[in-house]
Amino acid sequence: MKFERNFLTGFLLLAALLGVFIQSDYLLHILTLVLIYAILASSLNLIVGYVGEFPLGHVAFFGLGAYTVAILGAPEVGMPITLTIPLAAFVAAAFGWLIGRITLRLNGPFFVIVTLAFAEVLRLLATNWVSLTNGPMGIAGIGHPAVLDMAPWLQGKRGFVAMGIVLAALTFFIAYRLVHSSAGRAAVTLRENNYVAQSVGIDPFRYSMFVFIVAAFLAGLAGAYYATYISFVGPEVFGFPFTATMIIIVLLGGKGTLSGPVVGAIAVTLLEEYLREFKELRLSLFGIIVMAVVLFAPDGVMGYVRHRFQSLFRRTSHA
């Protein structure tokens, strides 16, 4: 418990330090990407690690968050980000409720495929509902957050890094509290043994829904941050590349741990940038990495750490 809390706090501090001292805009850009992925992967990890199902369509909530900010933050409407970002997260959470109601009653491959179906439907809607989303042309020119123009040191990318740190801190806090709450423990019990859990009165559906909605909220947050940073949103936010990256991050970092997604986000973002030199091989290597992790290190990096350093993770409930 303590180890994870310290790890996450340490990461945020490190990110803040880097944000202050790094001069290169390119490196700040990488840092921002790491933060976006850390938030997104943390949200996916909640479902994978604590509900025990794999929502291949999780990117739907990311995309919903991104589009909400895009539609409301575009020049014509021009809502400020203090409004659009929370709204985006809530929209994503609302859809989480809707989609969860339908999908959480299913299990295994059905769950996987139907969440994927939802993500695809949203992608097709985004591509074809031109009057709302401008179709494949996407929405450009999302407003620069006014709050980032307040202080000179928030100019440019540094401001976005600061924003990311705030959002990441919020995410880690929520995730941490969820996991260590009774709701979180109930979810873990369900994951470990569904029938025993039910026999002591835990309603699987209620707890799964709760975790699902929170995860959707956080994914929407990641999407909103992404949209504000890139200032351009198109149907690709519902696309498979984000899904693939998310999967790799959660797997590599270690599912079911809070620090796993952060480790994974750092590793994968750096890998993606370094593998630029091997453009053609890049994606092939990703495929091999996924397979290797599944076969040889199914608990990822943090899982290995936890295995080796048991003492760090000793606590009353194990997740």
Added chain:
Amino acid sequence: MKKTAMAAALLAGFVSMAAQAADTIKIGLIQPLTGSVAYNGEADVNGSKIAVKERNAKGGVLGKQIELVIEDGECQPAKTVSAAEKLIQKDKVPVLSGAFCSSATIAAMSVAQKYKVPLLSGVSSKSDLTERGNEWFFRSAETDGLLARAFAKILVEQLDLKKIAYIGVNDDWGRGGISEFSSQIEALGGESVQKLYFDHGTTDFYTMLTRVRASKPDGVFVAAETQDGSILVKQMKEIGLQSKIFGVGSWATADFANLAGEAAEGIHAAVPYAHTIDRPENKRFVEEYKKAYGELPGKYSAAGYNALNILMDAIERAGEADPDKIRKALAETDYHGPNGSFKFNAKRQAYGFDAVLVRLTKGQPEIVAKATVTADE
């Protein structure tokens, strides 16, 4: 196992970077190397490489060899921004060429403006790109609007079009093309009976074509690239569509004719380049391209070739690899390429080059009309 692999990758990366530390001038190139239009992005890269090879063989620019640093923008804004950031910040390129899809180019445009590095697009055809007042963006391609204006009249007259159906790939280029051509043709009295879109990667067009056939059009306008277009055109013939087919896309290529077979016969295409254009620069280009890649060049290859040549000329004129000087030098461009001469107008849109209307005859693009892209919009 993972660690060694990563270490090896990093080492190889460093070694390659060290090897490139020789005295060169770098030009950044962002194209889609993966994704649904990778096929076309590659063609652009190939054309660009030929231009660089040619120039380096003649001694390079300002006495130094040109080095092309290529990044994959995947035709996606976010990835293109990453690629542009890396090229400018890490590789310190003084000038960029890219990014193929108009939406990706728009994203790259803001990066170019922020870092004050000139960006030249040889492909992106969305009309409003040069209307945004971005002083660092130049376009050496035709716009959808321009092609439509140039050829709508000829098409309506030559093909005797009264009722037209429009089919396009469902992305910004397809939609833009249909929107421009349909408004031009409607202004000339043509009636639009259908506007249908399909997704990248669709293989079965029967349902869509059944609808088109049912509305009995005289002509069918198609905005599709080689991959989708070749299947589409084949199926048009299979389903017995009698209407005359015309469109935009990389159709004047051997690949297209090869895949579509006899269905390609008689199709009209409005393209800014065809390998049958009769200019000495073109003959030379076609020969070199064929020698290097074993196939004839299409419009994207030419686009890449022209873009790189224009950039290299500008660097030469600027006297040094300084972004601001290159930008000023670009404005003075007077380049003669395989498809005509290129100059930039006040909005940094190129003009003066050919746009041709070709008819595919026995797999070869036969030029039936020519127009020169004019200076004003």
Added chain:
Amino acid sequence: MFDLFLQFVVNGLVNGTFYALSALGLTLIFGLMRLVNFAHGEFYMMGGILGWVATDRLSMDFFTGLVAVVAVMALFGWLLDRYLIVRVRDKGPEPGILLTIGLAIFLTNTALMLVGTAPHKVAAPVSSGPILLGPVIITEVRVFAIAVSVAAIVGARLLIQKTKLGRAMRATFQDPTAASLVGINTASIYASTFALGTALAATSGMLLGSIYVAQASIGGLISLKAFVVVILGGMGNFAGAILGGLILGVAESLWGGYVQTGTVDMVGFALVILILFFRPYGLFSVRAERA
């Protein structure tokens, strides 16, 4: 009006047959091995690309090429199962899904590296000349493809129902422990099943590559459509896959014909969502979920 409707229905049935054939391998693998094979679309793609290599590069005729491709892909499937899938077999559904996703990413991009992004053609043994069935148009090569598809489906059915191997497969499907107790080499059966599924996917890839094109990047879309079909028909349900395929084909065709062509792909997903809402195990699933 009716002519138009008829044409749409025929288009749909043609596509549906192709969907059915391509989904058959997936439903078999799921039914027998409880493995959701996300690399299914990539096997289809490999069938198409290998088909192009066989007919275009090696100048084989279509049927010889098909036999060669089937043999190669069946072997590939067998090896994949014996050395890769076996490691995740008893670990629950999740590792299998993730492993095959990784495999899919690897196969697609390696194929792109090897053959490039250009579309390729598989030479068909018949022309694409039109045939008129009353007011409806269809082409010779499509009729040919349907014939081959039906033959493949029937062949697979016979294999499962009438041969010793098929009986062993069905026994393992019902109860793996009991099957091994009576002397069935279950490891071998699993590998054979995966090989069969792979070969079926590759067959449809090559077949459809002769009608359309074979391209290295289509795996993802094919997988998605196959999943839709399998859910419609019930996982593991042979006849259901066929019916599911036809339903999807006709539904897409009618939607595209009367509503909008751009959103045709949504039809399958909408159907999946609706059906799973009302029947969580698929339309025709006969298998109950075991605890």
